[in-house]
Amino acid sequence: MEFITHTWHWSISGFLIGMVMLVLIYFGKTFGMSSNLRSLCAMTGVGRFVPFFDWDWKEQRWNLIVVLGAMIGGFIAVHFLHNAANVTINPKTIEQLRLLGIEEPNGKLLPNALFNNSSPRIIILLIIGGFLIGFGSRYAGGCTSGHAISGLSNLQIPSLKAVIGFFIGGLIMAHFLLPLIF
Amino acid sequence: MKLLKYLFVGFLFGIVLTKTEAVSWYRIYEMFHFQSFHMFGIIGTAIATGFIGIQIIKRKKLTGIDGQPIEILDKENGSLRYWLGGTMFGLGWALVGACPGPIFILLGAGFYNVAFVLLGALVGTFLYGLIKYKLPH
Numbered sequence: 001m002e003f004i005t006h007t008w009h010w011s012i013s014g015f016l017i018g019m020v021m022l023v024l025i026y027f028g029k030t031f032g033m034s035s036n037l038r039s040l041c042a043m044t045g046v047g048r049f050v051p052f053f054d055w056d057w058k059e060q061r062w063n064l065i066v067v068l069g070a071m072i073g074g075f076i077a078v079h080f081l082h083n084a085a086n087v088t089i090n091p092k093t094i095e096q097l098r099l100l101g102i103e104e105p106n107g108k109l110l111p112n113a114l115f116n117n118s119s120p121r122i123i124i125l126l127i128i129g130g131f132l133i134g135f136g137s138r139y140a141g142g143c144t145s146g147h148a149i150s151g152l153s154n155l156q157i158p159s160l161k162a163v164i165g166f167f168i169g170g171l172i173m174a175h176f177l178l179p180l181i182f
Numbered sequence: 183m184k185l186l187k188y189l190f191v192g193f194l195f196g197i198v199l200t201k202t203e204a205v206s207w208y209r210i211y212e213m214f215h216f217q218s219f220h221m222f223g224i225i226g227t228a229i230a231t232g233f234i235g236i237q238i239i240k241r242k243k244l245t246g247i248d249g250q251p252i253e254i255l256d257k258e259n260g261s262l263r264y265w266l267g268g269t270m271f272g273l274g275w276a277l278v279g280a281c282p283g284p285i286f287i288l289l290g291a292g293f294y295n296v297a298f299v300l301l302g303a304l305v306g307t308f309l310y311g312l313i314k315y316k317l318p319h
Contacts, residue, residue: 014227073196165268
């Protein structure tokens with residue numbers, strides 16, 4: 001069971017993620033997770049007021065089912081297939097984070113400093129982060145799955161621009177803003 | 183029943199992303215500090231696998247599950263939207279350490295505070311829809 005409960009090698013998971021994308025193409029669909037955010041907005045009926053959400057979200061029901069499956073997969077993986085002894089983050093990263101006041105992972109996926117913290121300041125940060133993700137992915141027309149994986153593997157120049165943008169934003173946040181925030 | 187196959191694909195996606203720690207805040211921080219090859223390896227292998235598959239589909243003119251030739255749409259041309267939207271997305275990604283797929287996966291796994299991230303993402307998506315026509319694309 002060790003090969004299941006330990007962290008999967010990047011080549012195995014990278015290959016499987018590529019296959020997930022190809023299987024969806026075979027089904028006549030496209031691999032993209034952020035479009036589900038648009039569907040969830042449209043489901044509330046706001047399409048009556050905002051034309052961007054005025055389309056038949058039921059066409060995208062298949063993608064919401066993919067999300068449901070992914071949520072179940074996440075549940076099973078965390079609760080039944082996880083051995084906390086084997087998370088190998090670079091010791092340099094852990095030391096840097098300690099200086100910021102973020103605890104070491106010790107087998108966890110998320111730091112308590114951010115995700116198990118009821119301080120209003122942290123909750124507002126999570127909402128702002130989510131806001132940037134939601135607004136940015138719709139503005140750019142896709143996220144990691146839609147641009148970095150679907151787009152780049154189909155040699156799309158727009159996706160390359162978006163992915164460079166992801167890294168510009170990510171590097172600014174990780175190197176300059178996170179040290180100011182924490 | 184037709185939708186069941188999507189549940190299975192999503193299930194595999196959720197297991198893979200969790201087991202390779204692509205849903206980990208720590209992994210994203212480590213990636214943006216270039217302190218591990220792990221995330222780059224995952225994304226690079228996924229792109230390489232997808233590239234080979236798409237080339238085979240295009241050259242052999244393969245048909246999809248419905249018997250029709252597979253058509254892969256190109257992304258819309260444009261520049262500003264990709265640079266600006268991409269940069270905004272990156273800022274959020276490095277802050278909360280999760281992109282849209284992992285947001286849902288982590289919620290399913292029981293990390294309930296991620297719901298605040300999802301709430302923000304829905305508000306962001308809604309606001310974009312509201313002001314889309316005023317933005318440069």
